[in-house]
Amino acid sequence: MQLQLTSPLDMHLHLREGAMLDLVAPLSARDFAGAVVMPNLVPPVDNLERLAAYTAAVRQATQDHPFAPYMTLFFREYDQATLEAARPHIIGMKLYPEGVTTNSAGGVRDLAAIAPTLELMQHLGIPLLVHGESHGFVLDREAEFLPVYDRLARQFPRLTIVMEHITTAAALDLLDQHPNLYATVTLHHLLITLDDVAGGLLQPHLFCKPIAKRPEDRAALRAAALRAHPKLMFGSDSAPHPLNRKEAAGCAAGVFSAPVILPLLAEFFADHDALPHLQTFVSDTARSVYGVNPPQTTITLAREPWTVPEAYGNVVPFYAGRTLPWQVVERAYA
Numbered sequence: 240m241q242l243q244l245t246s247p248l249d250m251h252l253h254l255r256e257g258a259m260l261d262l263v264a265p266l267s268a269r270d271f272a273g274a275v276v277m278p279n280l281v282p283p284v285d286n287l288e289r290l291a292a293y294t295a296a297v298r299q300a301t302q303d304h305p306f307a308p309y310m311t312l313f314f315r316e317y318d319q320a321t322l323e324a325a326r327p328h329i330i331g332m333k334l335y336p337e338g339v340t341t342n343s344a345g346g347v348r349d350l351a352a353i354a355p356t357l358e359l360m361q362h363l364g365i366p367l368l369v370h371g372e373s374h375g376f377v378l379d380r381e382a383e384f385l386p387v388y389d390r391l392a393r394q395f396p397r398l399t400i401v402m403e404h405i406t407t408a409a410a411l412d413l414l415d416q417h418p419n420l421y422a423t424v425t426l427h428h429l430l431i432t433l434d435d436v437a438g439g440l441l442q443p444h445l446f447c448k449p450i451a452k453r454p455e456d457r458a459a460l461r462a463a464a465l466r467a468h469p470k471l472m473f474g475s476d477s478a479p480h481p482l483n484r485k486e487a488a489g490c491a492a493g494v495f496s497a498p499v500i501l502p503l504l505a506e507f508f509a510d511h512d513a514l515p516h517l518q519t520f521v522s523d524t525a526r527s528v529y530g531v532n533p534p535q536t537t538i539t540l541a542r543e544p545w546t547v548p549e550a551y552g553n554v555v556p557f558y559a560g561r562t563l564p565w566q567v568v569e570r571a572y573a
């Protein structure tokens with residue numbers, strides 16, 4: 240049995256920089272025709288010079304494949320001139336509430352004080368991408384942030400707002416209440432729950448933020464993804480960390496899924512008799528939401544087992560060592 244996908248897109252990807260960028264970028268670029276590249280580096284991508292340099296570095300690291308880097312700026316209260324200068328070079332601005340996740344110390348402290356920048360972004364047509372979590376109890380952080388999304392969507396009705404890596408049924412409910420609200424969902428939040436992370440021995444390579452939630456949340460995400468909800472884009476949130484930062488007390492948050500995404504999405508959609516919706520979920524929805532026109536690629540998958548490597552360099556992948564039923568058998572670039 241074979242399956243062909245055209246120009247898969249990853250609308251939430253961490254490529255890092257330096258040696259880590261060189262290691263992980265090809266593992267995304269070989270399967271994805273484009274990706275939204277997140278700006279939470281150290282220091283963040285929060286000025287035009289750093290944006291230009293990082294864009295060049297990503298292009299360099301992905302040069303062996305047709306790959307469109309859709310870059311983002313780390314949200315700050317930029318002035319109009321900066322936003323206008325950045326606009327041709329970014330797909331959106333990424334807002335991290337202060338301290339909620341990896342490399343977000345420089346994030347937004349007061350979400351009620353950023354209206355002028357949001358006003359400018361709405362005026363300039365720059366989308367707002369958000370890591371939507373509060374500082375509350377770990378399982379409640381996304382739910383506690385939903386009123387912020389609700390307020391922003393009402394206050395800025397012409398601003399495109401993307402709820403990144405949603406993990407709850409409640410976020411899906413909100414998605415349907417505002418035309419300018421969109422979302423991304425990861426592979427791992429479709430497959431695992433908190434039980435997989437901490438129900439037995441603690442699994443550092445399944446720990447991420449937002450943390451995986453309850454089975455009923457996963458069920459809601461699954462239903463929306465399998466029917467290719469028109470406002471729900473695939474975004475892996477593939478977030479590599481070196482082994483010694485994951486297998487450690489104080490384990491870094493992030494699941495490194497890039498190498499196994501398409502085989503596992505094929506399995507997931509096939510197992511739920513939803514393969515006809517996979518092309519829309521993994522590419523067409525993002526193209527219509529953002530109006531992007533990625534390079535033309537054709538990725539062929541076959542139901543032939545392969546075993547996931549235990550590591551790629553010093554990074555352990557999602558489902559490391561597992562034998563998966565589907566694999567990519569051909570990558571054709573137009």
Ligand SMILES: NC(=O)N[C@@H](CC(=O)O)C(=O)O
Pocket residue numbers: 253279340341370446447448449476478479492493494
């Ligand atoms: N998701 C994660 O657990 N980590 C991401 C940051 C983020 O997407 O929140 C990372 O950059 O490591």
Ligand SMILES: [Zn+2]
Pocket residue numbers: 340370403404448449
């Ligand atoms: Zn995030």
Ligand SMILES: [Zn+2]
Pocket residue numbers: 251252253277476478
């Ligand atoms: Zn992320």
